Amino acid sequence: MSDHSGSNHAENLQDAHTEQPSLAGRRVVVTGGTTGIGRAIAVLLASEGARVFICGRTPEHLDDALARIREVGEGDGINVDLANREDVARFFAAADDWLGGLDIAVINAAVPAEALADTPEDDLDYQIAVDFTSYLTTTRAALDRMGAGSDVVLIGSMSAVSRSGGSSVYVAAKAGIQGFAHALREELGDDDIKIGLIEPGFTGADFQYPDYPPEKQRELIGKAQMLRAEDIAAATHFMLTQPRRTAVSLMRVETRRDHP
Template sequence: MTEKLNNYLPESVLGKSILITGATTGIGRATALMLSKLGANVMIVGLNEQHLKDTLSDIYKVAEGEVFDVIADLSTGGGIKTVFEAVDTNFKTVDILINNVALPFGNTDDGDYEDWQRVVNTNLLSYIACTDEAVKRMDGRGHIVNIGSMSADVREETGSVYVATKAGIQAFSEALRKKVNKQGIKVTLIEPGAVDTDMQPQSTEEKRELIEKGEMLMADDIAISVWYCLALPWRCDVVDLKIRPHLQII
C-alpha cells in the first residue's frame, strides 16, 4: 500500500525546510505537527509565548525532523526581519513557505485606522513580505502555500475588513503564480470554509457539535490538504483548493 501511495504522491517532505506562519494555533499548528511527523524540518512562527510553548511540547513528541521556533509580530517590518534572520541561521534554503497567520475582524465600525492597519498588515502584507523573502531563498524549486478563506468569495456582511484581506490573498496568489512558476516555484491557494479554530466564536462544545453535524471542519482536515498539495508529482500544480464542511451551503 505504501509503495502505491508513493507512486501517486511521490514528493516527500522528508528533510525539507518549511516555514509556517501562524503556526501555534489552529490550522498552522495542525500543519506543523503533521509535516514535522513526516520528517520535515519545520520553523514555526507565533506571537503568543504560551501558545508557542504548548505547540512545541506537542511537536517534540512526534517530530521526525528538526524543529525551530520564532516569536515575531508579522504586522511589522521588524517582525518579518526577525523571522528571516532565524531562517538564515537555521536553514540553507527555504523549500516550502506556508503563509497562514491571520487575525479575525468585523467591519470598519468595529475599530479605527490602527486596528484596520494591524489586520491588513498581518493578514495580507505579511503574506507578501514573507513570500518576497522566501522566494529569494528558494533554490531552483519551491512551493508557496497561502491559506486564504472562502470569505473571499462569500463576502459576508459581518466582516468587510477580514473579507478584504482574504480577497487580497486570492488576487496576490494568482498574480504571483504567473511570475514565479517560471522559476520552478509552485503557488497553491487553499480556501477553507468554517474550521474549528480560535477565530470561531463558538464554545468548544458547540464546535464539537458542529463538526459532528458536518457544519464545521477540523484543523487537521486542512493540514492533510496541505500535505496532499505538497506531495503531488512535480508536474502537478494544485492552484486553488476550496474545502467546505459537508453541510455548509455557501
C-alpha cells in the first residue's frame, strides 16, 4: 500500500507546479479599467493583493468600478480620454501620486470600429487614436516608469487573426498591436521587462452594445458562444504569475463554439 502521510505527500508535490510569484503589493495601472475586460482584470488583480489604478471616460463607470475593486482590495482612478496626449500624461501623473511607482501595466482601452468606407473621417481619427496610437503612448509612459521585473500586458483582439470584413479599421489597429507587441518584446527582453499580448475572442461587455444587449449576451455566454470578461482576466492573471524566466508571450482566448 502506498504511503499517503503528510510529509511524503508534501515531498511529492514539489514538482507539481512551477514557481508562482505573488501579485500582493504589485503596483498596477489598467487603461480602460472601468468597464468590460479592463474592469474584470482590475477586480481580479486587486483581489490578489495588487494596488490598482484605473482610468475610463465616464464618471459613473469609474465610480462603479472603484466600488467593486474596493470590495476586494485597493484601487483608485480618474476619468481621462486617452486619445488626448495631455490626458495620457495626466493619468500617469495621478498614478504616480497614488501608486508611488509602477510594476505592471495592462494596456486595454479601446472603442468599437467598423468598415473603413462606413466611418466618417472625424470618427476614423478618433478610433485610430484610441485603438492604436494610445496603445503606444500609454505603453511608452508605463515603460518610462518601469525597471527590471516589470510586466506589460497588451489586450489586443482575435480580429487581428480573423481579419473579418466589416471591421477593417478595428482589424488594422489590432493587427498593428500584434506586430508592436512582437517587436517590443525583442527590444526589452534583456531588460527583464516582459511584454505579453492577449487576444480575446467574442467577449461580453458594453463594448458590444447595441448589437448585443445584456440579455442576448447572457444567452450567448450560456451557449459557450461568447466569453465573459472574467475569462480574459483569468488569462491575464496566469500571464502575470509565471517565473521571470518564463514569458507567456501570446494568449488567444476563444469561445468553444462559434458565435452567430
